Amino acid sequence: MDYLIRFSQSHETFRLPEIEALALLEGVDLQVISYSLESPFCIVRLPSEDSARRLIRRSILAMSIHELWAHAPDLATLHSTIQSTTAHLWPAYRTCSFKFTIDSYQGSRPNDAKVKLIESFSYLGFEGPIVMRGTDEEFVIFEDWPTNATRLGIPEPKHLYFGRYLGGGARDLPKKLDLKKRRYISTTSMDAELALVTANLALAAPGKLVYDPFVGTGSFPIACAQFGALTFGSDIDGRSIRGDGKKRTLKGNFEQYGLLAGLGGMFTADLTNSPVRRAPLRYDGDGVTGRLFDAVVCDPPYGVREGLKVLGVRDPVKSAGVEKRGMEKYKDPDFVPPKKPFSFLAMLDTILQFSAQTLVDNGRLSFWMPTANDEDQEIPVPTHPYLEIVSVCTQTFNKWSRRLITYRRIPDAQVDQEAMRKREEAKPVGKTADELNPFRKAYFSKFESPTPTNGSSPSGVGTPNPTATPPPPPQPQPSTTSSSSISGAIGGAETGE
Structure with missing residues (x-):
């Protein structure tokens, strides 16, 4: 059956990889039917309700998952699809307590319009009590509105979804x-x-x-x-x-x-x-x-x-005494080991x-x-x-x-x-921090491409501007990239997490 995942509209490129990782971790057969970075609504196909709940129970970027009854570009088509494809599901929820929720993305309706929208689903024939807290079942109407719909006075959303709430993610963690x-x-x-x-x-x-x-x-x-x-x-x-x-x-x-x-x-x-x-x-x-x-x-x-920086000295021959002292004093709590650029x-x-x-x-x-x-x-x-x-x-x-x-x-x-x-071994070129780190060099040049000289085209990273130094990057600090080959491992003077 198809299910609807309601994502938070943040870190868009992280959302689907996280869900796919959790599907692998939970042993869930996941098929993505519809997904876009521009929308928080994702349709997936899963084997069961239990697998749907397990899929997102520890997701950080998924808010909830729902049994998808129908979706359509307008309300009339949505009702028509629900009536023609889900009538066999209605009796199971006829007498239980329930509530309806409207989840609108990028738009909204006046309160009286919301009430009218909910009442348009009366054909479902639910007879149980309406309970807002601790209800047995929650049915959600999702609306995906065009960008700036309220400011532009757009009267209707561009797409609607209707589903039964199954479970939430780990948004509180x-x-x-x-x-x-x-x-x-x-x-x-x-x-x-x-x-x-x-x-x-x-x-x-x-x-x-x-x-x-x-x-x-x-x-x-x-x-x-x-x-x-x-x-x-x-x-x-x-x-x-x-x-x-x-x-x-x-x-x-x-x-x-x-x-x-x-x-x-x-x-x-x-x-x-x-x-x-x-x-x-x-x-x-x-x-x-x-x-x-x-x-x-x-x-x-x-x-x-x-x-x-990494542990070591720039010139082992000239710094032989430093290495010897380090071997003698490395257990001293106050010992600061020498470091070299990397x-x-x-x-x-x-x-x-x-x-x-x-x-x-x-x-x-x-x-x-x-x-x-x-x-x-x-x-x-x-x-x-x-x-x-x-x-x-x-x-x-x-x-x-x-x-x-x-x-x-x-x-x-x-x-x-x-x-x-x-695969070739990495061969770092240069001795200074900028020469060894193209990202650092580009950062302090404000990521400006170098000016071509003698008709040559710009390549690589820009030349640092000595008159303008940007502030440190936003916290937390990032990481780095390359495709060379050095066996071993590394640490740096500037610790990331």
């Missing part, structure tokens, strides 16, 4: 995990709504192991733990994990929400020097041996406020390589990355032969956007061996 009420956050803490959506796309669930290599104050592990996963995390700056050592700590955040059972362990580490075991990439593995995570979720550092694109590729070596078959990598909106400066979505792109969701700001990219770990036997052989 972002309020529970709201950053404004959280004890311990940082300037890069991911807001609760998008953290929960990320957890859904990563298929976080009981029995799953989830890892965040840029854990910060724990936004993603908290969201994944909320859905029952056992979470782990690391950060190059241990201070973000320890906080003040009292209540304002990452562990304190888990305690605040009663999620300590989902806190597996947090440690200080740089992804390029990670202690996490990584299995060699092969083509005949069993899908589990040597790989331990069901999901990797992260919002890597973007390197905007300061250049992207390529933004190599970091993204490192995340993919790390995930390919640690995710079980069909495990998921969901990470955020920034890019310019100008196609000439846009950073391509990074790829890896062992990872299949599942979805690319985009949150747009002014001249730049950040994407939530989700991958599936391909079973070894299905990997394109030729593509893996052609």
